[in-house]
Amino acid sequence: MEDYLQLKDISLSYQTKEGEVLALKNVNFSVKKNEFVSIVGPSGCGKTTILSLISGLIKPTTGEVLLDGEHISKDMSIGYMFQRDNLFPWRTIYKNVTIGLELKHKKKDKESIQHVDDLLKKYGLYEFKNHYPSQLSGGMRQRAALIRTLCLKPKILLLDEPFSALDYQTKLSVCDDVHSIIKREHQTAILVTHDISEAISVSDRIIVLSKRPATVKCVQKIELDENISPLKRRESPLFPKYFDLIYRELSNEK
Amino acid sequence: MKNKKNLNYSKEHKKYLKQIKVDKFTTLVAQILLLVVFIGLWELLTSVGAIDAFFLSSPSRMINKLIDLFKDGSLFYHIGITLYETLIGFLIATVLGTLIAIILWWSRKLRKILEPYIVILNALPKIALGPVIIIWVGAGTGAIITMCVLICVVITTLSMLSAFLECDEDKISLMRSMGANKFQILTKLVIPNALTEFVSVLKINVGMSWVGTIMGEYLVSKAGLGYLIVYGGQVFQLDLVMASTLILCILACVMYLFVGILEKKVRKHKE
Numbered sequence: 337m338e339d340y341l342q343l344k345d346i347s348l349s350y351q352t353k354e355g356e357v358l359a360l361k362n363v364n365f366s367v368k369k370n371e372f373v374s375i376v377g378p379s380g381c382g383k384t385t386i387l388s389l390i391s392g393l394i395k396p397t398t399g400e401v402l403l404d405g406e407h408i409s410k411d412m413s414i415g416y417m418f419q420r421d422n423l424f425p426w427r428t429i430y431k432n433v434t435i436g437l438e439l440k441h442k443k444k445d446k447e448s449i450q451h452v453d454d455l456l457k458k459y460g461l462y463e464f465k466n467h468y469p470s471q472l473s474g475g476m477r478q479r480a481a482l483i484r485t486l487c488l489k490p491k492i493l494l495l496d497e498p499f500s501a502l503d504y505q506t507k508l509s510v511c512d513d514v515h516s517i518i519k520r521e522h523q524t525a526i527l528v529t530h531d532i533s534e535a536i537s538v539s540d541r542i543i544v545l546s547k548r549p550a551t552v553k554c555v556q557k558i559e560l561d562e563n564i565s566p567l568k569r570r571e572s573p574l575f576p577k578y579f580d581l582i583y584r585e586l587s588n589e590k
Numbered sequence: 591m592k593n594k595k596n597l598n599y600s601k602e603h604k605k606y607l608k609q610i611k612v613d614k615f616t617t618l619v620a621q622i623l624l625l626v627v628f629i630g631l632w633e634l635l636t637s638v639g640a641i642d643a644f645f646l647s648s649p650s651r652m653i654n655k656l657i658d659l660f661k662d663g664s665l666f667y668h669i670g671i672t673l674y675e676t677l678i679g680f681l682i683a684t685v686l687g688t689l690i691a692i693i694l695w696w697s698r699k700l701r702k703i704l705e706p707y708i709v710i711l712n713a714l715p716k717i718a719l720g721p722v723i724i725i726w727v728g729a730g731t732g733a734i735i736t737m738c739v740l741i742c743v744v745i746t747t748l749s750m751l752s753a754f755l756e757c758d759e760d761k762i763s764l765m766r767s768m769g770a771n772k773f774q775i776l777t778k779l780v781i782p783n784a785l786t787e788f789v790s791v792l793k794i795n796v797g798m799s800w801v802g803t804i805m806g807e808y809l810v811s812k813a814g815l816g817y818l819i820v821y822g823g824q825v826f827q828l829d830l831v832m833a834s835t836l837i838l839c840i841l842a843c844v845m846y847l848f849v850g851i852l853e854k855k856v857r858k859h860k861e
Contacts, residue, residue: 391767416767418760426782435778436768488768 339366340524341390341492346399347549348385359385361549363399367492367524372515374527374535377545377553378586383528386550387494390526391416403491415485415493415523419501421477423469429480430456430465436488448487455483459517474502475510482514486521493518493525499534511538512565519562532586536578537566544585554585647832655829656837669837672803672814675731676845679738680799684792686739687746694747695754695780696772712748716740716802720809729810737809738802742795749794753787754780789853796845800838 346363349356359382367373375383388394389401392408401408423432434443434452442448456462461480469477478498485493498514499507515538518525529535535542539558546553558578560569569575599607629649635641636648643651659665694701719740727733757780765775807816815834822830 388763393763393766410769413769414767416764418764420760422758422761422764424761424779424782426785438778439765439768439770439774485768494767 338368340369340371340404341367341526342402343386343389344400344402346386346389346396346401348382348389348394348397358549360389360396361551363545363551365543365552365555367526369524370522372518372525372527372538372540374529374539374542375545376529376532376535376542376582376586377550378547379530381545381547381550383545383550384496387416387496387526387528390414390492391494413488413490415488415490417478417481417485417493417495417498419497421469421474421481423477423480423484425469428466428468429461429472432469433461433465433480433484433487436484440488451489452483452487455486458520459483474506475513478502478510479513479517482517486517486523490523493523495525495527497529498527500529500531507534508567512567515566532579532582533570533575534566536560536575536582537569542578542582544582556582556585643828644826645828647828651829652833652836655833659833665837668814668818668834669841671731672807672816672838673841675734675738675806675814676799676803676841679735679802680742680795682735683739683742683746683799684795687743687791688750688788690743690747691750691754692776692781694751696776701751708744708748712744717805720805724810733810734803734806734814737806738799741802741805742798745794745798746791749787749791750784753784756787757783785856789849789856792849792852793846796842796849800842800845804838 343363343365346360347358348360349358351357363386375386377383385394389396390403390408391414392401392410392412403412403414406412423429424435427435430452433456437443437445437448437452453462456465459479461476461483464472464476469480472480481498495514499511502510511534527535527538536558540562542556542558544553544556545551556578560572560574560578632646633649636643636646637650656665659668694704716737720737723733723736723740727736761779761783762775765779770778803814804816804819807814808820811817811820815838818834819831822828822834
């Protein structure tokens with residue numbers, strides 16, 4: 337399959353009073369369509385920065401980001417999920433989910449409305465559409481946050497540690513939930529995380545970054561059954577082996 | 591539904607609920623008692639001559655004064671004038687302060703440039719500007735409203751600006767990732783996000799606008815509650831001073847209650 341997202345020779349430096357800081361150095365990697373890729377690396381190495389680059393919120397110093405053969409731009413539809421759901425407490429679930437359409441003045445677009453309703457029904461939030469975020473559980477809120485990004489039919493989904501604010505039990509089930517929705521909607525996704533097990537359980541490939549200035553240290557293909565849930569994948573005999581491999585790559589960095 | 595549930599409560603829980611009720615009730619009784627005792631003592635001590643009603647007035651004399659004022663029609667005239675000045679000052683200050691805060695949120699550069707001046711303006715006792723206001727605006731209602739606005743506007747600007755700036759960076763990034771422009775970020779995120787803070791500002795402004803208006807009336811006025819107080823003081827009519835102060839208390843309370851109702855509506859969906 338062809339490369340869907342390509343990062344070519346990306347370098348990024350930014351200025352501080354103390355001098356110039358090189359955050360990323362010659363980062364090269366690509367993601368195929370419908371692939372689920374995770375990025376792991378030592379903390380503070382610039383994982384989130386890579387997502388900001390892909391979303392077009394910041395520009396690289398050198399190099400280029402191509403998505404579906406085009407240079408990344410602000411007008412491209414890119415889904416972003418954060419650590420917290422960032423639902424607006426003063427809006428109902430429905431109004432939260434449709435905020436993207438509202439921004440693009442497509443709130444009265446019949447096709448888009450239908451799409452929103454379908455998503456809400458499919459993922460069990462339709463009956464809660466007039467509820468406020470504070471009335472929903474953490475897992476449901478994160479699901480609403482995911483639907484909010486899916487409403488805009490994003491070309492790619494960027495997940496910035498979306499589970500790390502949840503307690504362990506919820507985290508596992510929300511992770512299953514989000515993973516299954518992403519697979520069902522045939523989305524291409526990039527997950528940034530510091531949790532190695534989480535990365536192995538959801539990904540097709542894992543990209544390991546070095547410490548700052550970050551560069552791609554290695555790429556590990558994960559060959560676990562794609563058709564079972566992340567929680568089930570954790571039970572595979574291969575799982576600890578992958579864990580070990582990636583753990584070692586990361587420990588060498590510290 | 592509630593009663594039905596009540597049946598299933600354990601003895602301990604019922605006891606606990608009762609304790610809360612008792613607690614609330616005793617507090618209320620104590621509050622009322624305090625007021626009654628205060629007024630009663632005041633009346634008693636002045637009527638037996640233990641303290642001089644000429645200096646301290648007395649509840650009955652205050653009420654008589656109010657009846658007199660009501661009879662000659664001047665009570666509502668003075669209330670009307672002060673209320674008008676306060677409400678106009680309150681509205682102008684709130685709107686103006688919020689607008690300035692929006693402009694300062696929009697432009698980081700302007701914010702940096704103006705910061706020291708705003709700090710100085712905030713620290714300055716606005717009453718010092720009284721004579722200047724009278725010369726510029728003229729000795730009349732305009733000067734009183736200006737004083738009221740001056741007192742409220744700086745604190746409104748500062749509070750609203752800090753509420754705007756407190757908006758979560760993640761939420762702003764989220765909006766930007768969905769293609770929002772700066773105006774949309776302002777109207778759909780930053781302003782609604784600051785709504786609770788806005789209500790607190792209203793609460794502060796209720797108090798401040800009364801301070802501003804009464805201060806303005808002390809400086810220049812021919813009518814209004816502030817005028818009655820100053821006039822009463824000058825002619826040693828403590829009944830008039832006390833009665834006007836009492837009316838002020840009631841008016842400020844009512845205004846505060848209105849803001850309280852608004853606050854409840856806004857808070858409903860805040861986490």
